[in-house]
Amino acid sequence: MLFLPKKGTTIASMGFLRRLLASDGESTPGVASSVELRTPAGVHKFELGWSTDVGKTRDHNEDSVLVITAAQDGDDLRPSFGLFIVADGMGGHRAGEVASSLAARVTAHHIARRCYLPSLVTRERDADQPALTEILIGAVRSANDAVSQQVPGGGTTLTCALVLGSQAYVAHVGDSRAYVLNEKGLEQITHDHSLVDRLVETGQLTRDEAAVHPQKNVLYRAVGQSRSLEVDTHVRKIPRGEHLLLCSDGLWDMVNETDMADLVGGAPSLQDACEVLVAAANEAGGRDNITVILWRSPLG
16 A cells, blocks of 8 residues: 555655656555645645545555645646545455556656646647547556556556646546535445446346345456556536545445545545544444545635
8 A cells, every 4th residue: 555644743854755757657666655846824725634544444545645746836837736646456465456456656657747747847738739538547547557568467447646736537447436516415426347347237136136146356457457448537527615535345344435425525525534534434334445625725
């Protein structure tokens, strides 16, 4: 897993970013996975929390979480940048742990080099530069190639959100999820690539039947499991005060969406909300690793 700082701490580590950009994600797993690129006074900072936990039944954590944020000065016309990744690995002998860590790093490396670094030089996008959704697809496919080559037998889900200002660009493979949370509750952005979810789509199962189906966690699409990979993308504007939530199935499979929304709404901070969500999943049984990232669109 990619280790996170404890509650209330922020890692301001350009060294981590340099290591991330030095190669296509081949750095050794285990360094802190949070980077804030600029923290001068007066910037519009992200409101953000994240947490990961092994759960109650697993002996190690195969989830990986990676967070990179870059806040801009108030007079800078460029939007603030956030990159949030949740990956849930699979495979024996810790192959899942290695696969999820590698996939998160390769994805971040690709996006940072092609999206964030060019913005440091100019505020204008090059007319020949690929669309942001194409950059995200290329990033996840690069991760797919890396996992296929370096982690035989391993695989991982991957849900990635690139946030520019209040606009979220999401790339997704597997059954980790991205949600929008507002006063109406949780709305799932992503679509699970599971066999059971496909049966629900075709009318062969109800949602209630799918929730208790013995094969509900069997995926038909995952990073590292095939040579070619179809990547879902979504573009959503997150209005002021609304939330973007990314999580592994260790959360959404244990805590229903109504309770998730209530727990976030009742927490004093986003970091507290993440830790309360993890605790709720553990109280419900904690049958899997649990990971959550929660971001709120700035109010001003």
